[in-house]
Amino acid sequence: MPDDDLDPVIHAPARLRVVATLVGLGRGDSISFPRLQQLLDMTAGNLSTHLRKLEEAEYVTITKTFEGRQPATFVALTETGRGAFERYSRRLRALLGDAS
Known part of the structure; x- marks a missing residue:
């Protein structure tokens, strides 16, 4: 599986961390910006x-x-x-499985 099958929006390390954190919330739940910022140790900008x-x-x-x-x-x-995160995760696992 080629690397370009990975969603480029999610693949950026910081965005991957954001989405991975948000996927842990329940469906329909939200998190405050300051709390997300704190969890990810990122600047507001x-x-x-x-x-x-x-x-x-x-x-x-x-x-x-x-x-x-x-x-x-x-x-x-x-x-x-x-859905995008689930597809990304499946593709990444497949890619890592092919590498071993």
Whole structure:
């Protein structure tokens, strides 16, 4: 299986970490941007850049709201994103299995 079969949106290491973290949430669940940033130990700017790419691919949704008077941003994996991660994982396992 050639490497180009791996989804390039997910294959970037930082985006892979984001999606792998989000897939651990329940379907329909979201996580706050600051909590995701903390879990991944990423700067806000770096995380925002990668989330934008994932959002453009319709792999995540970003919801901006208010908690009291404070703005709050939440991130959730879409069903499209969940499916893409599952396909990516299968292809990666197949690629690694062929290498041994």
